[in-house]
Amino acid sequence: MLDSKLKKFVKGHSAFQKVKFKKNEERFKRLVEEGQNPKALFIGCSDSRVMPDMITGAKPGDLFIIRNIGNFVAPYKPDEDYHSTASAIEYAVSILEVSDIIVCGHSHCGAIEALYANLPQTDENLHTIKWLDLGRDAKKIASLAYKGKDRAEMLRYTEKISVVYQLENLLTYPGIQRRIEEGNLFLHAWHYDLESGVIEHYDDEIFEFIPLSQK
Known part of the structure; x- marks a missing residue:
């Protein structure tokens, strides 16, 4: 018996x-026959309010998507046994050979707020607390x-500067450096601002976030 919520x-x-499958049936068929050839790797937050396909207007096959708490990127560490985010990054870059990587943060991010909450570590949040370390540098600056x-305002700034730090972590990957x-x-x-629906991008020439529409 399915729960009423499901x-x-x-x-x-x-x-x-x-409706939607029938409308795009030929596209789905081509994706099966020809394989995927995504335009970009999109690294976003697991937050249920952030919908990568919806906010970018992407179609099936356009984005290779990684989602995790806080849209963080762990630096390259070949001595670790398991690392789902790292393996997905390597696959997108070296196998699928995407031309662009987008790291997208968002407003009202729970992971960023948690950086300021000083959460006690327990057996139930061990991995979460460790994962949040990837946002500590952004917190210090903010x-x-x-x-x-x-x-x-501090939280919004932390969200934005954290995304820039994640780009620095991406640069530690050999495949990314090479390409x-x-x-x-x-x-x-x-x-991405949840309230306005506006996406801003970081302009590394003026060191500011400006609306994507001005890119």
């Missing part, structure tokens, strides 16, 4: 089969810049 997903799947100022040097891979830092 019944809407069953109905949604039925509607997908009857805490100094916004000391004694508006907390909401950037070859001139066929480009990195992008984005921030």
